[in-house]
Structures are given as C-alpha cells and as structure tokens.
Amino acid sequence: DADVTQTPRNRITKTGKRIMLECSQTKGHDRMYWYRQDPGLGLRLIYYSFDVKDINKGEISDGYSVSRQAQAKFSLSLESAIPNQTALYFCATSDFLGTDTQYFGPGTRLTVL
Amino acid sequence: RKEVEQDPGPFNVPEGATVAFNCTYSNSASQSFFWYRQDCRKEPKLLMSVYSSGNEDGRFTAQLNRASQYISLLIRDSKLSDSATYLCVVPARDNYGQNFVFGPGTRLSVLP
Numbered sequence: 001d002a003d004v005t006q007t008p009r010n011r012i013t014k015t016g017k018r019i020m021l022e023c024s025q026t027k028g029h030d031r032m033y034w035y036r037q038d039p040g041l042g043l044r045l046i047y048y049s050f051d052v053k054d055i056n057k058g059e060i061s062d063g064y065s066v067s068r069q070a071q072a073k074f075s076l077s078l079e080s081a082i083p084n085q086t087a088l089y090f091c092a093t094s095d096f097l098g099t100d101t102q103y104f105g106p107g108t109r110l111t112v113l
Numbered sequence: 114r115k116e117v118e119q120d121p122g123p124f125n126v127p128e129g130a131t132v133a134f135n136c137t138y139s140n141s142a143s144q145s146f147f148w149y150r151q152d153c154r155k156e157p158k159l160l161m162s163v164y165s166s167g168n169e170d171g172r173f174t175a176q177l178n179r180a181s182q183y184i185s186l187l188i189r190d191s192k193l194s195d196s197a198t199y200l201c202v203v204p205a206r207d208n209y210g211q212n213f214v215f216g217p218g219t220r221l222s223v224l225p
Contacts, residue, residue: 035215042117042200043157043215058212090156100145102213104156 003027006091006105013081014113021076021108023091031094032074033102034058034066036087043090049074081112116140117216119201125222130191134219136201137183147202148175148186151218157200161186191223 004025013019023032030051035043045058047066055066063085067075078085091105119136126132138146145164149157161168163184167176174187184203188195201216 033212040217042217045205045212045214048212088154100147100213101159101162102157104158106156107154109154 004091004093004103004105006089006108008108009106010109012111012113015080015082017081017112019078019081019110021078021089021091021110023074023076023105025072025091025093025103025105027093027095027103028071029093029095029103030071032068033092033094034064034074034076035090035092036060036085037090037107038087046076046089078110078112081110083112086110086112116205116214117201117203119199119216120219121217123220123222125224126191127224128191128193130223131187131189132191132221133185133187134199134201134221135183135185136203136216137181138201138203139182140204141179141182143204145204146175146177146184147213148173148184149200149202149215151198151200153197157215160199188221191221193223193225196221196223 007022033048034046037043044060049068065077089108092102094102120134148160150160151157161175163175163177172189176185198218198220200218202213205212205214
C-alpha cells in the first residue's frame with residue numbers, strides 16, 4: 001500500500017462549490033504539506049503543518065483552508081471553488097530527521113468549471 | 114530574481130548522451146538542495162540530495178557552487194527511462210527555513 005494517499009484522484013466541480021481534498025499517510029511523519037502544480041509554474045506551497053496543532057500559510061493560501069485532523073491526516077478545502085483553482089494538487093510529508101526528503105501522494109486532478 | 118530558476122528545456126538527447134541541467138537560487142543561506150524527478154502526471158520523487166559540494170549516484174552527479182549559487186545535475190549514458198521532468202528544490206526564505214521552493218522543472222526526452 002502507498003505511504004501517502006490522496007482522495008479523490010480526479011474531481012470535476014462547478015464554480016462556487018465547496019470541495020475537500022483528503023490526504024492520509026502511514027509514514028509516521030509529523031510534517032505535512034499541500035502544493036498545487038500548474039504547467040510551467042512548478043509546485044507552489046498552499047499550506048503546511050509541522051504537527052497536529054500547527055498550521056501555517058504557504059505562498060498561495062488565499063481561497064484555501066486546511067484541517068489537520070490527526071498526525072496522519074491533512075485535508076485541504078476550497079470554500080468556493082473558482083476556475084483558476086483548476087490544477088494538480090499534491091500532498092506531501094517529511095520527517096526532517098536529517099534528510100528533509102518529501103514524500104508525495106499521487107496527486108488530485110481538480111477541474112473547476 | 115526568482116528564488117529558483119532552471120534551464121527551461123526541453124532537452125531532447127539521444128540514448129547514451131550526457132546531459133546537464135542547471136539551477137540557480139537566490140537564497141545565499143541555503144544549506145541543502147535536492148533534485149526530484151517527476152514523470153508525466155505523476156508525483157515528484159527524490160532523485161538526489163546535495164548537502165556539500167556535490168553528490169554522485171551511479172550515472173547521476175549533482176554539483177553545488179555556493180559562490181555562484183547554482184546547482185547542476187549531470188546525467189551520463191542517458192537511458193530512455195530517464196525521460197522525465199527534473200525539479201530543483203532549495204530552502205525557502207521563510208522565518209523557519211523549513212520549507213522548500215520548487216523550480217519550474219526541466220523536461221528531458223531521451224530518444225532512441
């Protein structure tokens with residue numbers, strides 16, 4: 001089984017709808033991240049969490065919110081989706097025990113019509 | 114200057130060729146650097162970490178030049194399976210220095 005999972009893998013929604021993307025990990029890492037990827041722009045950080053009680057905004061947090069329900073779960077919400085939020089969304093984890101390696105989930109492809 | 118910039122590519126090279134990508138960064142305090150590989154529509158995966166002057170792993174060599182603030186990735190004897198986008202990752206200039214900035218990536222196509 002994959003260490004970092006994301007649901008749904010694909011989602012098509014309409015402008016104005018609320019949508020939640022979920023991320024779960026079995027790696028036991030404290031740190032979790034949400035990124036979005038757009039063609040030609042690379043991955044941009046939306047929110048990150050270094051433990052259950054810690055939530056921080058990233059580079060592009062406007063229009064998004066997150067919830068860290070447990071060490072293993074980190075959800076991203078779009079309160080009122082808009083078309084320019086159409087993108088590929090990745091969740092990632094890291095342990096920062098000397099390696100800083102980030103482990104990514106398979107991604108969620110979101111389309112907002 | 115953007116935090117991380119990469120050769121725009123794409124690089125189209127024949128099998129067996131040697132190819133090098135460059136990445137420049139603006140945060141002079143950066144201590145750790147990474148190259149990730151991303152296949153089309155898949156998640157990024159760590160290829161190499163660079164903590165000192167460089168690192169070598171088989172056909173892959175990463176070199177760091179702190180004075181000029183760039184990192185390079187050299188791939189020798191290219192294989193078809195090396196075709197992917199290569200992402201340069203450096204620490205972000207945030208208060209904690211614990212986050213990372215991803216470059217836009219350099220796409221490599223290895224041709225038969």
